[in-house]
Amino acid sequence: MPKMTEADARIEYLVARHLPEPVLVLDDQKALVFANGRAKELFSGQLEEIVPTLPLWTGGRYRRFFWKRRVFETLCEEVRHQSSLYLIVILRDITASYHLQSFLSDSESHYRELFNSVPVGLLLLSPEGQVKDANETAVGLLGYRSSWKLKRLSVEQVVPDLKLRNLLREGGSFEGRVQLRRADGATFWAYVKLICSSVGRRCLLAFMDVSQLVAAEERLQVAQRLETLGRLAAGVAHDFNNVLTIFASGLEFLKLRYLQAKEECRPPSSSLLEMAGILEKMDQGLDRARSLTDRILFFARGGLKKKELIEVGEFVRRFTDISRALLGPGVAFHLELPEGPLYILADPSSLEHVFYNLLTNARDALGGEGEVRLRIYRQYLATDKRLPWGEIPAGGYVVFEVTDNGCGIAAEDLPHIFEPFYTTKEPGKGTGLGLATVFQIVRTFDGQIEVESAPGKGATFRIYLPEASGREKVPEASSKKTVSPRIRKVLIIDDEESLLELMAQSLKDLGLEVQVASKCEALSRLASRFGDVELVVMDYYMPGLSGKDCLREIRRLFPRAKVVVSSGYLSEELKEEAQALGASGFLRKPYRLHELLQFMAT
Structure with a gap:
């Protein structure tokens, strides 16, 4: 270290007195000319080695300096004293704070990583x-x-x-x-x-x-409510069909009496002709009542899946006038039908329900004034078409498009419109079951529904039903013509006494031997004197023995008899169960005499 002048000694005194941090003074050649006591204490014997490694930047900014296991910050300033230029280097030991900062930085990094993961x-x-x-x-x-x-x-x-x-x-x-x-x-x-x-x-x-969980819970609650409602509806429909069967039997009895009177009175009198008209109206009313219970059962148990071959143009023309009346005088109804015939397989009464429901919704959206357009056309999908409610497989379809220019459907409501009990109408004006039933009917016939709507821009519902060729084999409707029965001995088991009386009288008028029983427990007494019975018609749901046990008892007592099961609701499960036990056929209440005679003629 060079020898200091008197000026140098003065600098040393000032620095040593006022700066407790390690201080080094270098000359203009960057040679060490002074180190204060703190510097000598920290870097004893190593000052000459440190000087060449110091970051000697001036400008009033600290620079970090690492020396072995210690960390310093250096501040360099030029000082001119008399004719000499010196560089004062102040070192601050930040080893502890540096390691603390590193620890905190690592902790923050770990915290942030954990926080975000x-x-x-x-x-x-x-x-x-x-x-x-x-x-x-x-x-x-x-x-x-x-x-x-x-x-x-x-x-x-x-x-x-x-x-x-x-x-x-x-x-x-x-x-x-x-x-x-x-x-x-x-x-x-x-x-x-x-x-x-x-x-x-x-x-x-x-x-x-948890939106999906809440939605799933709501769907479960709806399903539970629907299950309860379904059981109630099925029970009501079953009992109602039992009552209708009594009316149907009574009507058949009156028809037979009418035919007998007609044969005896030629030419028929005006009173007989009037009776024929009344009987025909009663017959039509019974068909409508049966259709009503079919709809109840459709909703309660997912549909009966009865399919008929329908030519859509002819089908739609039948209810055009009713549609116009349903929409009201302020709504213009436009119908666009295809040029050639188009066929589908569906249940006509269920399909009517679909259109009446969509037209009613369109009428309500219009508020009494506007336009509704029903357009029917053929469309072929080359690829599957995805919809929010399912998927339409590729293939040929008949499309029923119902469009209105009403208020439209809000975006938040659109995903829920087919959910049971979901309605945007005022209390008392909507049940929330209309579109849910429509959706269920369409899906039963292998179809799908597409909806386009926006607030203030109206709504369009497109129903896709698979196109039929017009040559499909469908179940033939049973003829109402009375056939000559081959079976002569019939046993009817039903808990409805009125039904037994009317049906027995009608069959006896046709020359058949008939026995009746109101419960299965009485069969053993009949077997001894009526053991050669050829046909047994039994109600599957009666008080006392279950349907299965009753059917087993019938097969034991009358092994050669044909057994026909009747019920107000013939589910697929019931049919499978009864067929496994030996049932030959099924009659859904309310059944007509000619339907029963079909089993006797084969």
Whole structure:
């Protein structure tokens, strides 16, 4: 180290007195001319080695300097004293703070990694309701692009629930389901847990999206309600069909009496002709009542799946006048039919129900004035077509398109319109079952529904039903013509006494031997004197023995007899069960005499 001048000694005195940090003084050649006591203490014997490695940048900024296991910050300043130029280097030992900062940085990194990797939304909130931090899951669930946008929000913009916001301000806790608001303003169900700390008065809101769970629970509740309603409807329809069977039997009895009177009175009198008209109207009314119970059972048990070959042009023309009357005088009804014939396989009464329901909804959407267009055309799909409610397989379809220019359907309502009990109409004006039944009917006949709508732009419903060629084999409707029975001995088992009396009298008028029983327990007494019975007609659901046990008893007592099972509701499960036990055929109540005679003629 060069020898210091008197000026150098003066510098040393000033530096040593006023700067407790290690200080080095270099000349203009960067040679060490001075080191204060603290520098000598820290770098004893190594000062000459340190000087060449020092970051000697001037400008009033600290530079980091590593020496072995220690960390320093250096500050360099030029000082001119008399004619000499010196470089004063001040060193600050930051080893402890450097390691602490590294530890905190690593901790922050680990915290941030853990914070963002949690599959649950996390919001750090201040007592004033300000979002201080948000993890990536929360950002995604709430629909924001980055966390910094969330940090600019107040809790009112995220949590609409007033009770939860009050708990946040009070530093309370909460766990349960509430609705949260996304960036687009839409709300969703979330399961949240609010935890507030007394230290720093910070709150953590953890949440997860349970919208699908809530929707599944709602669907389960609807399914349970539908199951209960279905059981009730099926029971009512079954009992109603039993009553209708009595009326049907009575009507058949009157028809036989009418035919006898007609043969005896030639030419027929005016009273007989009048009776013929009355009987025909009664017959039509019975058909309508039977169709009504079919619809009830369709909703209750998913449909009867009775298919007939229908030419759609002829089918639609039949109810055009009714459609116009249904829509009202203020609504213009436009019908576009295909040029050539188009065929489908469906149940006519169920299909009528579909169109009447869609037209009624269109009328309500129009408010009494507007236009409704029913357009029918053929469409071939080269590939499968995806819809929110299912998929339409590739193939040929007949499309029924119903369009109105009414108020339209809101975007939030559109996904739910086919859900049972979902309605946007005022209380008392809608049950929420109309479109649900329409959807069920269409799906029963292997079809699908497409809906396009927007508020103020009307709605279009397209029903896709598979096209039939017109040559499909379909079950032939049984003729109402009375056939000559080959079977002569018949046993009827039913708990409806009126039905037994009327049916027995009608069959006896045709020359048959008839025995009746109101319960299966009485069969053993009949077997001894009526054991050669050829046909047994039994109601499957009666008090006492179950249908299975009754059928087994019949097969034991009358092994050679043909057994026909009747019921107000013939489910596929019932048919499979009865066939396995030896049933030969089925009659769905209310049945007519000519339907029963069909079994006797074969």
